[in-house]
Amino acid sequence: MSRTMIAAVAALVLLPATAWADAAAGNACAANLTADGKQIYTASMAAKPTAETMKDVVEKETRGLAMGGKIARGQARENAVAAGECIRAALQ
Secondary structure, eight states: OOHHHHHHHHHHHHSOGGGGOOHHHHHHHHTTSOHHHHHHHHHHHHTOOOTTTHHHHHHHHHHHHHHTTSSOSTTHHHHHHHHHHHHHHHHO
Protein backbone atom coordinates (compact mmCIF):
# COMPACT_ATOMS: atom_id res chain seq x y z
CA MET A 1 0.00 0.00 0.00
CA SER A 2 1.43 3.39 -0.95
CA ARG A 3 2.03 6.14 1.58
CA THR A 4 -0.58 8.31 -0.12
CA MET A 5 -3.18 5.59 0.16
CA ILE A 6 -2.32 4.99 3.83
CA ALA A 7 -2.58 8.70 4.53
CA ALA A 8 -5.96 8.90 2.81
CA VAL A 9 -7.34 5.95 4.78
CA ALA A 10 -5.96 7.38 8.02
CA ALA A 11 -7.56 10.76 7.29
CA LEU A 12 -10.95 9.14 6.73
CA VAL A 13 -10.71 7.12 9.91
CA LEU A 14 -9.59 10.05 12.01
CA LEU A 15 -12.19 12.57 10.78
CA PRO A 16 -14.59 13.52 13.54
CA ALA A 17 -18.15 12.29 13.26
CA THR A 18 -19.35 15.88 12.99
CA ALA A 19 -17.74 16.11 9.55
CA TRP A 20 -20.81 14.31 8.22
CA ALA A 21 -23.23 16.17 10.42
CA ASP A 22 -26.45 17.63 9.05
CA ALA A 23 -25.97 21.27 9.98
CA ALA A 24 -28.87 22.30 7.74
CA ALA A 25 -31.32 20.21 9.76
CA GLY A 26 -30.00 21.68 13.01
CA ASN A 27 -30.21 25.22 11.71
CA ALA A 28 -33.74 24.67 10.39
CA CYS A 29 -34.77 23.35 13.79
CA ALA A 30 -33.05 26.25 15.57
CA ALA A 31 -35.01 28.76 13.49
CA ASN A 32 -38.09 27.73 15.51
CA LEU A 33 -36.47 28.20 18.92
CA THR A 34 -37.12 31.09 21.28
CA ALA A 35 -34.49 33.84 21.41
CA ASP A 36 -32.98 32.21 24.51
CA GLY A 37 -33.04 28.80 22.84
CA LYS A 38 -31.22 30.22 19.83
CA GLN A 39 -28.53 31.63 22.10
CA ILE A 40 -28.09 28.23 23.73
CA TYR A 41 -27.96 26.52 20.32
CA THR A 42 -25.41 29.00 18.96
CA ALA A 43 -23.16 28.84 22.02
CA SER A 44 -23.35 25.05 22.18
CA MET A 45 -22.62 24.56 18.48
CA ALA A 46 -19.65 26.94 18.77
CA ALA A 47 -18.24 24.55 21.38
CA LYS A 48 -18.24 21.81 18.70
CA PRO A 49 -20.12 19.09 20.58
CA THR A 50 -20.12 15.46 19.57
CA ALA A 51 -22.95 13.02 20.15
CA GLU A 52 -21.10 11.87 23.25
CA THR A 53 -20.45 15.35 24.69
CA MET A 54 -23.66 17.08 23.59
CA LYS A 55 -25.46 16.89 26.95
CA ASP A 56 -22.49 18.22 28.91
CA VAL A 57 -21.88 21.01 26.39
CA VAL A 58 -25.52 22.14 26.41
CA GLU A 59 -25.62 22.11 30.22
CA LYS A 60 -22.37 24.08 30.50
CA GLU A 61 -23.35 26.68 27.91
CA THR A 62 -26.87 27.07 29.31
CA ARG A 63 -25.55 27.52 32.84
CA GLY A 64 -23.04 30.12 31.65
CA LEU A 65 -25.67 32.07 29.73
CA ALA A 66 -28.14 31.96 32.63
CA MET A 67 -25.58 32.92 35.27
CA GLY A 68 -24.33 35.71 33.04
CA GLY A 69 -27.84 37.13 32.76
CA LYS A 70 -27.97 36.57 29.00
CA ILE A 71 -30.98 34.25 29.14
CA ALA A 72 -33.89 33.91 31.57
CA ARG A 73 -33.14 31.44 34.35
CA GLY A 74 -36.78 30.40 34.73
CA GLN A 75 -37.01 28.97 31.23
CA ALA A 76 -33.36 27.89 30.88
CA ARG A 77 -34.06 24.16 31.25
CA GLU A 78 -36.97 24.21 28.80
CA ASN A 79 -34.93 26.16 26.24
CA ALA A 80 -31.90 23.91 26.75
CA VAL A 81 -33.98 20.82 26.02
CA ALA A 82 -35.34 22.37 22.82
CA ALA A 83 -31.89 23.53 21.74
CA GLY A 84 -30.51 20.08 22.52
CA GLU A 85 -32.98 18.50 20.10
CA CYS A 86 -31.77 20.84 17.36
CA ILE A 87 -28.15 20.05 18.18
CA ARG A 88 -28.96 16.34 18.04
CA ALA A 89 -30.45 16.89 14.56
CA ALA A 90 -27.34 18.80 13.50
CA LEU A 91 -25.05 16.01 14.65
CA GLN A 92 -26.86 13.24 12.80
